[in-house]
Amino acid sequence: xxxxxxxxxxxxxxxxxxxETTRPTSARIRESIFSALGESVVGSNFxxxxxxxxxxxxxxxxxxxxxCIFVEKDPKVIKLIEVNLTExxxxxxxxxxxxxxxxxLCADSYQVARRCLERKGxxxxxxxxxxxxxxxxxxxxxxxxxxxxxxKDTLLVIEMAAKGTESxxxxxxIGNFICIRNKTLxxxxxxxxxKEG
Numbered sequence: 001x002x003x004x005x006x007x008x009x010x011x012x013x014x015x016x017x018x019x020e021t022t023r024p025t026s027a028r029i030r031e032s033i034f035s036a037l038g039e040s041v042v043g044s045n046f047x048x049x050x051x052x053x054x055x056x057x058x059x060x061x062x063x064x065x066x067x068c069i070f071v072e073k074d075p076k077v078i079k080l081i082e083v084n085l086t087e088x089x090x091x092x093x094x095x096x097x098x099x100x101x102x103x104x105l106c107a108d109s110y111q112v113a114r115r116c117l118e119r120k121g122x123x124x125x126x127x128x129x130x131x132x133x134x135x136x137x138x139x140x141x142x143x144x145x146x147x148x149x150x151x152k153d154t155l156l157v158i159e160m161a162a163k164g165t166e167s168x169x170x171x172x173x174i175g176n177f178i179c180i181r182n183k184t185l186x187x188x189x190x191x192x193x194x195k196e197g
Contacts, residue, residue, distance in 0.1 A: 002055055005031055007062030009091055015080050016053040024052060025128060025159060026188070030059055033157060033190050036181055040122065040155065041065055047116045049109040049127040054081035056126050057102075058088055065124075067101035069116050071109045078106050110137065113145035123154045131161040138169050147175040147195070156193040165189050 002024055004012040016024050034041065042064035048057030049071045057068040070081050081104050092099060105112060109127065117123065125146065129137045137143065138158070146156070156177055160170060162184045170191065171182050177193035 002027065002053075004055075004059055004062045006034070007059070007064065008095060008097055009058065009062035009088055012058075012062070012087060012091060014053050014055045014058065015083050016055070017074075017077050017080060023128075023130075024055060029159065029185055029188050029190060030056065032183065032185055033159075033192075034059060034063060036183075036192065037124065037155070037157075040124065044122040044124050045069075047071070047123065047125045049112075049116075049125065050129050051081060052077060052128070054084050054104075056128065058084055060124070060126075061088060061100050061102070065100065067103075070102070070104045071107055071112050071116065072104070073106065073108050075106055078104060110140050110142050113142045113149060117146070117149045123150060125150075125154065125156045126159075127157065128159040134158065134160040134165065135169060138174060143174050143177075147177065150195050152195055152197060154195040156195075158191050158193075160189050160191070162187050162189040 002014045004010055041060055044065050046057055046060040046065040046068040051070040051072040054070050057070050061068050072078050085102055171179055173179055174193055176197050177195050180194045181192040183190055
């Protein structure tokens, strides 16, 4: 069981899938990345790719994101995201907070660029693909399409294993997305890119 770290939903328990079908991001990594993102999360359109339980997107909502799209291809895991969002909505209502917008897509994260980028405004894309698929994701049509579709200053965050990702495509610019942060904590590396132009 993991919990929301900060914000309106602080302390809320996140239901997670049983077994090894997903790999929840640790509290240490979540706190490090959201600290780096800072105020850019507030009012943003957040996209949680390879969402698993939805813990990342719910953390973003808790910290003030205006909306979040959760993308997960496993229908069983989708049901858990919906359970977690129901609890998040209940807590927002209890605190008399302005509702957030959310959408859950049962889809392959490699194929959803256009569906995820229809909303205007600040956008943050978070991707946590299986570690053995990180390079494939970076080189995928998704990362090609966002170069055209995303507005200036859009942020792309990718979580990956620290080992074997020290150089090359893992840390270089992705077209007009410029690498602005590359940090390793334990066995995990997180990299942030920002769109220029």
